[in-house]
Amino acid sequence: MTLYSTADCAHMGRALQLAARGTYTAHPNPMVGCVLVRDGNVVGEGWHEKAGEAHAEINALQAAGDMASGATAYVTLEPCAHTGKTPPCADALVDAGVSKVIVAMQDPFDRVAGRGVAQLREAGIATEVGLMQAAAESLNEGFVSRITRGRPCVRLKIAASLDGAIAMSSGESQWITGPEARHDVQKLRARSGAVMTGIGTVLADDPSLNVRAPELDTGGVQPLRVVLDSRLRMPGTAGMLTHPGATLVCCTGNQDATALEGAGAEVREFGAHGAVVNVFEVLAVLGEREINDVLVEAGPHLAGYLLEKDLVDELVIYQSPHIMGSNTRGMFSTPNWSTLADRRTLEIKDVRRVGTDTRITASIRN
Amino acid sequence: MTLYSTADCAHMGRALQLAARGTYTAHPNPMVGCVLVRDGNVVGEGWHEKAGEAHAEINALQAAGDMASGATAYVTLEPCAHTGKTPPCADALVDAGVSKVIVAMQDPFDRVAGRGVAQLREAGIATEVGLMQAAAESLNEGFVSRITRGRPCVRLKIAASLDGAIAMSSGESQWITGPEARHDVQKLRARSGAVMTGIGTVLADDPSLNVRAPELDTGGVQPLRVVLDSRLRMPGTAGMLTHPGATLVCCTGNQDATALEGAGAEVREFGAHGAVVNVFEVLAVLGEREINDVLVEAGPHLAGYLLEKDLVDELVIYQSPHIMGSNTRGMFSTPNWSTLADRRTLEIKDVRRVGTDTRITASIRN
Numbered sequence: 001m002t003l004y005s006t007a008d009c010a011h012m013g014r015a016l017q018l019a020a021r022g023t024y025t026a027h028p029n030p031m032v033g034c035v036l037v038r039d040g041n042v043v044g045e046g047w048h049e050k051a052g053e054a055h056a057e058i059n060a061l062q063a064a065g066d067m068a069s070g071a072t073a074y075v076t077l078e079p080c081a082h083t084g085k086t087p088p089c090a091d092a093l094v095d096a097g098v099s100k101v102i103v104a105m106q107d108p109f110d111r112v113a114g115r116g117v118a119q120l121r122e123a124g125i126a127t128e129v130g131l132m133q134a135a136a137e138s139l140n141e142g143f144v145s146r147i148t149r150g151r152p153c154v155r156l157k158i159a160a161s162l163d164g165a166i167a168m169s170s171g172e173s174q175w176i177t178g179p180e181a182r183h184d185v186q187k188l189r190a191r192s193g194a195v196m197t198g199i200g201t202v203l204a205d206d207p208s209l210n211v212r213a214p215e216l217d218t219g220g221v222q223p224l225r226v227v228l229d230s231r232l233r234m235p236g237t238a239g240m241l242t243h244p245g246a247t248l249v250c251c252t253g254n255q256d257a258t259a260l261e262g263a264g265a266e267v268r269e270f271g272a273h274g275a276v277v278n279v280f281e282v283l284a285v286l287g288e289r290e291i292n293d294v295l296v297e298a299g300p301h302l303a304g305y306l307l308e309k310d311l312v313d314e315l316v317i318y319q320s321p322h323i324m325g326s327n328t329r330g331m332f333s334t335p336n337w338s339t340l341a342d343r344r345t346l347e348i349k350d351v352r353r354v355g356t357d358t359r360i361t362a363s364i365r366n
Numbered sequence: 367m368t369l370y371s372t373a374d375c376a377h378m379g380r381a382l383q384l385a386a387r388g389t390y391t392a393h394p395n396p397m398v399g400c401v402l403v404r405d406g407n408v409v410g411e412g413w414h415e416k417a418g419e420a421h422a423e424i425n426a427l428q429a430a431g432d433m434a435s436g437a438t439a440y441v442t443l444e445p446c447a448h449t450g451k452t453p454p455c456a457d458a459l460v461d462a463g464v465s466k467v468i469v470a471m472q473d474p475f476d477r478v479a480g481r482g483v484a485q486l487r488e489a490g491i492a493t494e495v496g497l498m499q500a501a502a503e504s505l506n507e508g509f510v511s512r513i514t515r516g517r518p519c520v521r522l523k524i525a526a527s528l529d530g531a532i533a534m535s536s537g538e539s540q541w542i543t544g545p546e547a548r549h550d551v552q553k554l555r556a557r558s559g560a561v562m563t564g565i566g567t568v569l570a571d572d573p574s575l576n577v578r579a580p581e582l583d584t585g586g587v588q589p590l591r592v593v594l595d596s597r598l599r600m601p602g603t604a605g606m607l608t609h610p611g612a613t614l615v616c617c618t619g620n621q622d623a624t625a626l627e628g629a630g631a632e633v634r635e636f637g638a639h640g641a642v643v644n645v646f647e648v649l650a651v652l653g654e655r656e657i658n659d660v661l662v663e664a665g666p667h668l669a670g671y672l673l674e675k676d677l678v679d680e681l682v683i684y685q686s687p688h689i690m691g692s693n694t695r696g697m698f699s700t701p702n703w704s705t706l707a708d709r710r711t712l713e714i715k716d717v718r719r720v721g722t723d724t725r726i727t728a729s730i731r732n
Contacts, residue, residue, distance in 0.1 A: 139526070159434060162683065162712060163697045164530020172706050268485070300692065307689060309531040315689075317528065321728065323681075325700030326666065331529045334691030340538050346528060346687040351717070351724070360528070363689065 001020070002128045003101075011035045011042070011074040012104055012132045018047040019076045019139060025050045026216045028290035030143040034060035036071040036098070043067035050219060055080065057089040059094050069097035076136045078107040078129070090116045094123040101127045104136035108147045128289035142292030143191075145346065146312065152294045155190055155314045156303055158331050159357075162319055167298065171204060178356025181318040185297070186213040188311045188316060192223045193291030194248075196282075196301040199229035206239045209297065223356065225247055228277045228302060231255065236263035250277045260344040263283040280309060304332035307344060309366070317360045368494050370468075377408070377440045378470055378498045384413040384422070385442045385505060387631045389557045389658060390584045391416045394656035396509040402437040415584060419447065423455040425464050435463035440503045443493070444473040444644045447481040448613035449727070456482045460489040467493045470502035475514045508559075508658030511679065516661045517649040521680045522669055523554055524697050525723075526683055531694035532666065546721025547684040552579040554682060558589045560614075562648075566667040572605045575663065590614055590657065594643045594668060597621065602629035606664035607636035616643045629708065634707040644696070645677060648702030673710060676730065 004012075018033030026032075027046050034056040036044035037243040044067065046059025057079055061068050079089035079101070093101060095289075101120050106113045106129060120127040137144060142153035159177040160166050167173035175182065189195050195209040209225045222245025227234055232255035232298055240247055247265045251257075257267035268285070286294060296306065306312050317331075337343065346362035353359075370378075384399030392398075400422040402410035407576050410433065412425025420428075423445055427434050429587075429713035445467070459467060468488050472479045481626055486493040494517055503510060508519035525543040526532045533539035541548070555561050561575040575591045577584055588611025598621035606613055613631045617623075621708035634651070637644040652660060662672065672678050683697075703709065710727035 162530075163711065164528075168704065168706055170704065181444075193704070215461075233659055304691065307691075308616075319712050322709045323698060323712065324706070325670065325673075325698050325703040325711045326696050327700065327703055328696075330692050330694075332689060332691050334693065337691040338534065338536065340534055340690070342453045343527065343688045346689065346723075348687050358714075362528075 032056040165324035404437040531690035
């Protein structure tokens with residue numbers, strides 16, 4: 001095992017920070033950051049901003065100029081060895097005379113994993129892999145999911161009271177959480193390639209599911225809106241169809257899509273799982289469409305279904321400081337769970353105050 | 367408004383710390399701490415350990431001996447001016463030649479409030495009131511409640527999953543929270559003069575409701591166990607009747623108490639509120655019995671009833687990192703709440719990890 005110095009950790013930490021600047025713009029590409037250090041001084045920094053534009057390493061090399069020669073490069077993801085939309089970064093690092101490369105994580109794509117590192121080593125550059133690997137993997141969880149599992153990372157967002165209610169029995173629910181929490185959801189949308197909901201939510205709330213906070217710069221891109229609507233009940237007058245960005249409505253069987261298509265939606269047929277759309281198929285299609293992260297904003301039926309099928313990778317709960325009592329709707333509908341053994345155990349990753357609400361971020365322990 | 371120095375705050379903070387040493391033993395008396403400072407040096411510390419034993423001021427004066435002369439006394443509660451089980455502390459401070467007294471809060475009992483301070487001032491001692499008053503009042507919330515409202519502070523403890531479930535629909539619930547949370551509940555019991563539950567919980571779980579953690583030294587005193595049991599369904603074989611300490615069973619109407627009384631319980635008749643015991647009356651009786659704090663460990667019916675009647679002063683929720691789904695029982699049964707306007711808003715006072723669970727302490731904002 002390689003031993004890294006405190007300086008190594010600080011530089012890679014900085015590279016991860018730089019990578020995160022691409023949170024709202026880099027996808028479907030991974031977020032990548034690069035720091036070039038010579039004689040203990042940072043001589044160049046770069047990150048990948050947008051697909052089709054320069055990779056992090058190239059930006060850092062450009063910033064460093066002649067100072068790149070003899071420098072150590074800290075890169076959060078293995079440099080590419082192939083020509084995609086841009087020439088290979090491994091070549092560029094070699095050409096610039098970098099003397100050492102430290103990589104946080106390998107390329108997750110099996111067929112290219114290790115190629116960039118091998119190429120660097122063949123060129124005589126000392127190359128290490130694995131510094132702050134967990135943080136790098138977590139940063140690009142969605143990209144890694146798409147590449148290795150063929151489906152996006154599924155992030156389920158729920159707003160509920162402290163006693164677990166998302167609405168009164170009557171449906172009354174606006175607003176359970178405060179404006180700060182609702183603004184925070186804008187950030188979740190902005191980092192996602194798609195926002196998914198169920199037809200029940202569309203019919204009840206007519207949500208727009210778009211990014212509208214002016215300071216969140218996604219380069220004009222809106223997440224794909226995905227509606228699970230097995231019997232195609234969504235009206236052509238749904239509000240989301242009037243906003244910039246595309247809407248995919250997923251139905252089953254033979255349905256008349258004329259009205260929806262006329263209103264600008266894409267309607268696609270999927271297999272059925274009982275009465276509902278086969279979500280596994282939908283997620284596979286989203287993976288094919290290079291969507292790394294799906295944010296699910298849905299009611300208890302879809303939320304419970306995804307949880308039962310172990311399809312939730314991350315749960316983001318905005319918990320308001322209220323007790324709503326028993327004439328309410330719960331967070332998850334799980335008709336098949338009858339004993340404590342059916343429950344799911346969470347790994348709490350982060351808890352923080354957002355306005356007067358508490359945001360709990362957790363993964364499901366399987 | 368008096369301006370206090372940083373040193374004043376530090377000394378009063380220390381006095382509050384000392385006061386809290388009486389958490390498990392001082393009740394029904396208030397917790398009180400006292401620090402004596404001369405020429406910037408602490409020359410004596412004391413706290414009130416147990417009713418009938420010396421007050422905080424006397425303990426501090428004893429520790430200081432001759433050094434008390436000319437010292438400043440920091441006391442968390444106004445020194446008493448009357449002879450109770452022990453002689454008045456105001457006299458003792460005067461006799462010891464203390465030159466200044468700083469008090470955190472007045473005595474809450476209207477008829478004596480200000481008397482101790484007046485007596486000190488008459489004796490020529492500079493006396494100030496109000497330093498860290500909110501902290502002092504919070505420390506003795508139960509005592510203040512009993513003295514000013516004639517009823518104890520009601521602390522409601524609930525163990526629930528992150529989605530607000532306290533049990534499966536079948537009743538299966540052992541254990542939702544972990545051993546650390548259950549141990550923490552022992553501390554809540556130890557600081558309470560009474561632990562209250564409903565007959566439903568007794569019949570379902572047969573709880574002991576006692577303090578059994580060996581390191582919690584209550585001086586051998588167990589909180590009074592209180593069972594709300596309108597129709598006197600509690601069996602004489604209930605486990606709690608076999609443990610040291612007293613049990614009060616509260617019923618309505620004319621019931622045959624022979625078996626329960628034979629098993630050692632005290633049975634008392636109260637007025638009825640519909641089908642349930644009038645909790646207001648029960649709390650008034652507990653106040654008469656000098657109980658400062660009642661811990662309620664109950665199911666959703668009693669919890670919801672207390673919440674509806676605005677009788678909950680503090681809510682302590684142990685939230686386990688689980689999703690239990692929809693075939694479950696919720697934290698509160700509130701049959702009369704139908705709109706969002708009925709919900710209660712919480713003031714979150716403290717959130718911390720207890721083992722793998724999260725403990726949320728809140729008051730109800732009225």
